[in-house]
Amino acid sequence: MYEQVAFYLFSVLTIGLFLVTVLSKNLLYSMTSLAAGMVMISGFFFILGADFLGVVQLIVYVGAVMALYAFAMMFFDATRDIKEKNANSGWIFLLGGMIALMLVIVFSAPIFSENIQAIYPSIPGATNPQSVGLVLFTKYLVPFEVAAVMLLVAMIAGIILAGKKMDQSLTTEDDIVKTEVISQEDEK
Amino acid sequence: MEIVNVAVLPEVTSAGVIIKAIIILAIISAIAGFGTYLERKILAFMQRRLGPMHVGPYGLLQIAADGIKLFTKEDIVPQNANKLIFKVAPAITAATAFIALAAVPVFPDFTIPEWIPLLGGTFVPSIAADINIGVLFILGMMAAGLYGPLLAGMAQANKWGIIGSARTAIQFLSYEVVTGLSILAPIMLVGSLSLVEFNNYQQGGFSSWMMWQQPVAFVLFLIAGFAETNRTPFDLLEHEAEVVSGYATEYSGMRWGMFFIGEYANMITVSVLAAVIFMGGYNDLGFIAGWLIVVLKIAFVFFLMLWVRASWPHIRPDQLMWLCWKVLMPVAVVNVVITGFVMMV
Incomplete structure (x- = not known):
């Protein structure tokens, strides 16, 4: 009973929060509801007994959305509404419709799911992190390593893009220019 | 292991969990209030002052005076602020701090006596x-707690607030990696993420404490813990001398108080984590009973936070x-790699 109540509660909250994310024109509302929705999704993992994945969901998305906030803070005034430019509403309509159709197909697939069976059933007695680790480092080792290499590539690329003038401090450079200007004016 | 536990202990009912939650809320917020008094007293002694002395004997009733002040102060919401987010933000800090405490062992098990009506x-x-x-x-819940300062700063339409929330984002992105990596090496040794297992691993007395096996991880965890709770070497979010009050500039009354209840609850959580993971947990130490020694350890870590605040800019x-990124993270990674090699050999 509790599980059903919790499931419907989390479902309604998740859908509602993500609707706010998409529909709100206020930056703070949409980002906060995005973060809250991600937290609500971790609730589903807890209901399913996958504590480890739930916590991973929590930690990863809390950090990821926090980084998004940082960008938002740099570019927008958070207390005002944002004027959106929707030039090609036809395209948006088409893409949105396609995605909705795809989601319907994906979610209705379990109706025909009598053929679907777990290829790697969880080992009885193993705790949550252990069973995740076993599958990750045996059956899915290659995808795991590929993902690791991809992240490494992204990290190195990021460092190279950002790190060209890392040793020079922009503020001290400004100060030098200013003091030079002032000293020149003094000479005049 | 778990099956044995279930057989020995009585069944955990939802009523028991709810009572536990109420106890945690009541006692930890009381301790958090008392923590503010302790902090002022200890800081005062370290700076050769007396601290609060006027209200009650030895200034002890200062907590009550502060409480009355916070509850009755006018609650101001700035005109141009995003009002909903402004009001929600303090609740996030306080709530996540207490949700984190849900998974921490606080006080021993007990059964309510039969003669009490309803709940006996x-x-x-x-x-x-x-x-x-x-x-x-x-750790995840405590990390989510930083959304409080972040949202508070962004919602209040105040430049100091924005600076405070920018600093929150920086702080979060800096220390989060160090916390995870520093605690990873002890996790590898114990082979479990459960605090009870951590406690059982260190049963062998003083010499089996995790901080002797993992001194680097202990220091890194403490540093990251200080950053996580905004304690002094890293209290960038609301440093009065620089950014007025940072994210809390526009807050007054109980909303302001909730940020600080959350902060002190987080300090207690970090103290509990340090005591259980690195300092031997609640095992008996010689003739001192386990429950007493764990309280002493938690109090010591709490005191350490105040001590550092008094000593360091x-x-x-x-x-x-x-x-965080150039010193602590590489050290933490090297520590994890060395731990791995030692375990393999």
């Missing part, structure tokens, strides 16, 4: 939610990023 015979567990990934859950945001 209910078993109250020592951990409200005994999930076997306790450490990760606590705070650092700049760029210094924090430099410290």
